[in-house]
Amino acid sequence: MSHPILAQITQGVQDSLICEMSRLAVSKKALNLAEGLPDYDPPSWVLEAYQRVLSEGKDLHQLRNTWGAVETREAVSSYYQRFYGLDYEPETQVTITCGATEGLYLALKALINAGDEVIVFEPFYEPYHDLVKSLGAIPVFYTLTAPDFQIEADTLNALITPKTKAIVLNNPNNPTGRVLSKTELQTLADAAIHNNLWCLSDEVYDQLLYEGRTFTPLASLAGMAERTVTLGSCSKLISATGWRVGWAVGSPELTHALRGLHDLSTAGTNTFFQLVAAEALNAYTPALQAEVQAVYAEKRRLALDVLLAMGIDEGKARRYLPEGAYYVWLDLRDTLGVEDELVWAMKLINTVGISVVPGCTFVQGESSGFVRICFAKEASTLQEAVRRLGM
Ligand code: PMP
Numbered sequence: 001m002s003h004p005i006l007a008q009i010t011q012g013v014q015d016s017l018i019c020e021m022s023r024l025a026v027s028k029k030a031l032n033l034a035e036g037l038p039d040y041d042p043p044s045w046v047l048e049a050y051q052r053v054l055s056e057g058k059d060l061h062q063l064r065n066t067w068g069a070v071e072t073r074e075a076v077s078s079y080y081q082r083f084y085g086l087d088y089e090p091e092t093q094v095t096i097t098c099g100a101t102e103g104l105y106l107a108l109k110a111l112i113n114a115g116d117e118v119i120v121f122e123p124f125y126e127p128y129h130d131l132v133k134s135l136g137a138i139p140v141f142y143t144l145t146a147p148d149f150q151i152e153a154d155t156l157n158a159l160i161t162p163k164t165k166a167i168v169l170n171n172p173n174n175p176t177g178r179v180l181s182k183t184e185l186q187t188l189a190d191a192a193i194h195n196n197l198w199c200l201s202d203e204v205y206d207q208l209l210y211e212g213r214t215f216t217p218l219a220s221l222a223g224m225a226e227r228t229v230t231l232g233s234c235s236k237l238i239s240a241t242g243w244r245v246g247w248a249v250g251s252p253e254l255t256h257a258l259r260g261l262h263d264l265s266t267a268g269t270n271t272f273f274q275l276v277a278a279e280a281l282n283a284y285t286p287a288l289q290a291e292v293q294a295v296y297a298e299k300r301r302l303a304l305d306v307l308l309a310m311g312i313d314e315g316k317a318r319r320y321l322p323e324g325a326y327y328v329w330l331d332l333r334d335t336l337g338v339e340d341e342l343v344w345a346m347k348l349i350n351t352v353g354i355s356v357v358p359g360c361t362f363v364q365g366e367s368s369g370f371v372r373i374c375f376a377k378e379a380s381t382l383q384e385a386v387r388r389l390g391m
Contacts, residue, residue, distance in 0.1 A: 177322020
């Protein structure tokens, strides 16, 4: 008997290997160093904001403005002004989304037509590739090469054609851990302005920087604010992945388009955590930023212990510690002489009880030779990983 068939766009969309490794970690009772998911609560000042809203907040149960609660849009706007001197008008330029994930989807849907080419840097955050393809657009990959993963103007410009519509960027980068230099950002800006392209700048890790690095939003470069949609999220900024509160900020024209699609999809994320997010963002000062960075620097130091426990030489292991975000992007061939990342990752979960993500999910081909290890974990989890590796 014949049956109705699914939409064509679903056929190209792969199951997430990150989520699969996370599910396997649960079913095999392994340590989950796979998913970018903290195994701890947000910091105390965020939990205090939560308690304040819970006890004093009013009108917490009904949907607010679908663009986002006004308090939250104002808090996001003030965050960009405070940290980066950027002006986003809450009424016309800020949309609160169901995590940066929804922002990513809406922004691409608002910018891209079927048949358009979209520049995607490889290795890429897992969903970018399928997302672009699901819109009937063509991902054009700029393959960045280890160990520096640098963006070069000539290579970028050679990929741009009359069909190119947008550049998708993640900075600080998941999975490579790179934080782009001002020169690289200027290269991107020059290419975008010269070819009249949109830029989607996924900056969810903007605060997670190491060894005194600073962060420059792409939209802060001359001529970029009007052509850049920037994504942020409480998931990474304040370690609250379960709130599902993110945002997309950009020009009024783009925001208008994106809000129309947002109203058709989720029509708003939950009111309660939007209001907690507003309180927490307003409380986020440079002093707290330094505190958060110190906490993550310690986790990064423990990640080095994990690499050493794998038998990697210290000089080499140190070179794999990231500049930003909270992942180690480890070249298995270079460090351990291992060829097949899938086989290695499955052996690690089955015999040692540690789950990581095989790098193949961040590249186009079957294999990358890398694995991604997340260190947004309690010290005790990372220490247990060291213990298991030493057994
Ligand atoms: N962008 C990047 C680069 C990410 O790493 C993640 C989460 N892993 C997201 C977006 C999605 O974040 P959210 O939880 O806010 O949807």
